[in-house]
Amino acid sequence: MKQRTKSAKAKTGVARLLELAGTKKKKLIAACVLSVLSSAARMAMFFTIYGVVQELLVHYVTPLEIDAGRVYTLVAVTFGAALVYGVCAFISSALAHGAAYDVIYALRIHIMNKLGRIPSGFFTGTTQGAVKKVISDDVEQIEVFVAHHIADIAAAIATPLFTLLYLFIMDWRLALVTLIPIFISLFILGSGLKNPKGAQTQIDMHDTKERMEGTIVEYIHGMPVVKIFNRTLSAFRRFEDSISDYVKSVERTAYHFEAKMGAYYAFFGAQLLFLIPAGLLIAPRAASYADFLPVLLLFFLVGGGLKEPMENMMSMVLHSKRISEGVARIDRILRQPELETTGDAAPSAYDVVFENVSFSYGADDTQAVKNLSLKLDQGSINGLVGPSGGGKSTVAQLLLRFYEPQEGRIKIGGVDIRDIPPEKLTTLVSYVFQDSFLFHDTVENNIRMGNKEAPREAVVQAAMGANIHDVIVALPKGYDTVIGEADAYLSGGERQRIAIARIFLKNTPIVILDEATAYADAENESKIQQAFARLAANKTVLVIAHRIRSIQNANQILVLKQGQLLGAGTHETLLAGFGLYSDMVDANERRDRWTIRKGAVTV
Ligand SMILES: Nc1ncnc2c1ncn2[C@@H]1O[C@H](COP(=O)(O)OP(=O)(O)OP(=O)(O)O)[C@@H](O)[C@H]1O
Known part of the structure; x- marks a missing residue:
């Protein structure tokens, strides 16, 4: 395994791509051989036609002397070559496409498996976008390259080589002249690229x-915010500017290369132009005009037939930089350190x-958790409170x-x-997240994420425990309703209870609840509280809470500020002897007393 990583590090670009395509080499080699054969057959047609001419x-002055047998044979060979050309090109393309889809399937699975082994902290908002781009766009580029370019390269190298060799044997002077425009054009292209x-x-x-x-995706994602703040025009302007920047850069490139x-x-x-x-120069010196004209x-x-394979080669060279960048991005994921x-x-x-735990997100970041020591007894309920940014979520994520x-x-x-x-x-x-993610799948499968093997009855039990069963059976197809489809709308609190049902089904001895009541309305909140109480029975529970009310009966409350544990104890002991905690309780009570009367907020 170590060796593989070492050799993987050594290779980049197309070489690394071929390494990634490793298991499909046989199919690709067969595709290349057939591509060379099809190109050879295509070139052979020029030679048989030449024979007839x-x-x-x-x-032409003594038509009776024409060797009809030779002409018919050459015509038959031409048809045969056309057939070989068509069949080989078809099979080569089918094999290359088959290999390409196998490669991108294997690569996507490889990347997904790797993602499963990378610490979850890797997946921040920015990396998510980058990972999505790698799995969809970069892997797709590889499909194009494997399906179209690899076999073309083989033909692009072999065909001109053999053809030129034959042409040199036929007439070396004309062969050199055929090469002149190719060299000039390659020189022009090379100087432009360099x-x-x-x-x-x-x-x-x-x-x-x-x-x-990026702006398009951001614009679509942020559409509700844009509308709420009536920023449609300015947001659209940014979107429009990014399109016009792109158009200008395409124009600049086009002008430069025009x-x-x-x-x-x-x-x-x-x-x-050259031939x-x-x-005209060589003909008068030729032994026989009738011999020279067919040549x-x-x-x-x-000369025209040489153009296509060489153009394929050019297109491959032009695309290889993009492929190299894509492969490098894939490797950045594949080489992420694993747990x-x-x-x-x-x-x-x-x-x-936790024993003297310290953690910072990056080398330059201040410590989010500083020399933290704490203990959660087995089967106890523990509240984690403190000011925003104090490190509560970080503590939970370190435990996971x-x-x-x-x-x-x-x-x-x-x-x-x-x-x-x-x-x-x-x-x-x-871990019950603040904002639990539900998949575009049936309610049952979403709950079954907690335990794939669970029978339907266990799923229903879990939903009952999470106080969501009644809502589910009222959905158009009950447990088979696909979340997110028409008529299957679930409120934030209901979605959260489905996430809690998952945890019921998973039935782990330790549970972390992250501000799970933050967005719920009063009815939802009491249903969620009941669900939590059932879920917490006999488990070690850590509740990250903004509402002291929800954890005031906890066995232990931990107060965290700037990554440090400032106090630990029950609600009563903290209230009696710890100023910061009583200030927090006061602030919480003031917030809970807020009412809105006739459009005015009163405290
Ligand atoms: N992914 C991250 N990268 C860098 N810094 C981070 C990251 N996540 C959190 N932080 C920083 O770590 C510190 C602790 O954040 P954390 O989210 O753990 O606090 P919190 O107490 O849970 O806050 P809140 O109650 O607002 O959710 C903060 O200064 C925050 O800016």
């Missing part, structure tokens, strides 16, 4: 395109201990190993969580 021209200004215009074009795509690309295309197909004068015609024909597990322990007790602390240890039942395999840890700790 030669036969007819040599005997020019730093040209390279910069291309980079700008890609950057502005990415910015435009003359060069024009010259490139003009020369690339300009064999006749006609060369032919010249052959060069006319084949390291140092043991295979399974704790038999479920108390939680979303991040690794830089110092200290976290233990469950006396076992360091680094010694517990991640798949085991998820069976010990569950």
Whole structure:
């Protein structure tokens, strides 16, 4: 495994892409061989046609001497070559496409598996967008490359090589003349691509395109906020500006390459321009006009035939930079450090201990948790309170190993969580997020996320425990209703109760509830509170709470400020002896007394 990572590090660009495509090499090699064969058959047609033309021209004054047998054979071979060309091109393309889809399927699964092993803290808002781009766009680019370019390259190298060899044998002078426009056009293209200004215009074009795509996604996501604040026009202006920036960068690139690309295309197909004068010069010196004319015609024909494979090669070279960037982005994910597990322990007790834990999100960030030590007894309910930004969510995420602390240890039942395999840890700790994500799937499958093997009855029991069963059965298709489809609208509190049902079904001995009542209305809140009370029975529970009311009966309340534990105790002991806590309680009570009367907020 280590060796694989080492060799993976050594390769970049197309070489790395081929490595990623590794398992499909046989199909790809077969596709390349068939592509070369189809190209060879295509070129062979030019030579057989040349044979026919030669036969007819040599005997144009004595038609009776035409070797009909040779002509028929050549015509038959031409048809045969056309057939070989068609069949080989078809099978080669089918194999390359098959390999490409296999490769991108395997690659997407590989990336998804890897994502499962990366600490969850990796997935912030920004990385989510980047990961989405890698899995959809970059992997898709690879499909285009594998399906279309790899086999083309084989043909693009083999066909001109063999053809030119044959042409040199036929007439080396005309062969050299055939090469002149190709070399001139390649030189023009190369100088255009190498020019730093040209390279910069291309980079700008890609950057502005990415910015435009980002703005489009942001604009659509932020549409409700834009509307609420009536910022449609200004938001739209930003969106419009990003499109116009992109258009301008495309224009700049087009202007920069205009003359060069024009010259490139003009020369690339300009064999006749050079062959006609060369032919006129050589013809008078040829041994026989009837012998030379078919050769010249052959060069006319084949010169054009050389164009396509070489153009494919050019297009591959032009695309290879984008492919390299995409492969580098895929590798950035594949090379993310994974959660390291140092043991295979399974704790038999479920108390939680933080021992001198310190953590900061980045090297330059201040510590979100500072030398924190705390204990949650098995089967106890613990409230975690403190000012916003105090580190409450960070503590919960450290217990889930979303991040690794830089110092200290976290233990469950006396076992360091680094010694517990991640798949085991998820069976010990569950987390009800503030904003739980529901998949576009049936209600039943969404609850079953908690336990894939659970029978329908267990799913229903869990929904009952979470106080959501009645809402589910009232949906158009009950438990089979697909969440998010027409007539299957669920309120925020209802969605949260579905998330709680998941945790019921998962039935872990340790549960973290993150401000789960923050958005609920009074009715929802009491239903959620009941659900929590049932869920918490006999479990070690950590409630991250903004409402002191919801945790004032907890066995222990922990007060966290700027990442430090400032106090721990019951509601009563903290109230009696800890100023910050009583201030928080006062503030909470004032907030809970708020009423809105006749449009005025009174305290
Ligand atoms: N992904 C992150 N990257 C960098 N810093 C972060 C990240 N998440 C949180 N922080 C910082 O860590 C500190 C603690 O944040 P945390 O979310 O744990 O506090 P909190 O007490 O849960 O806040 P709140 O009650 O507002 O949810 C804050 O200064 C915050 O800005």
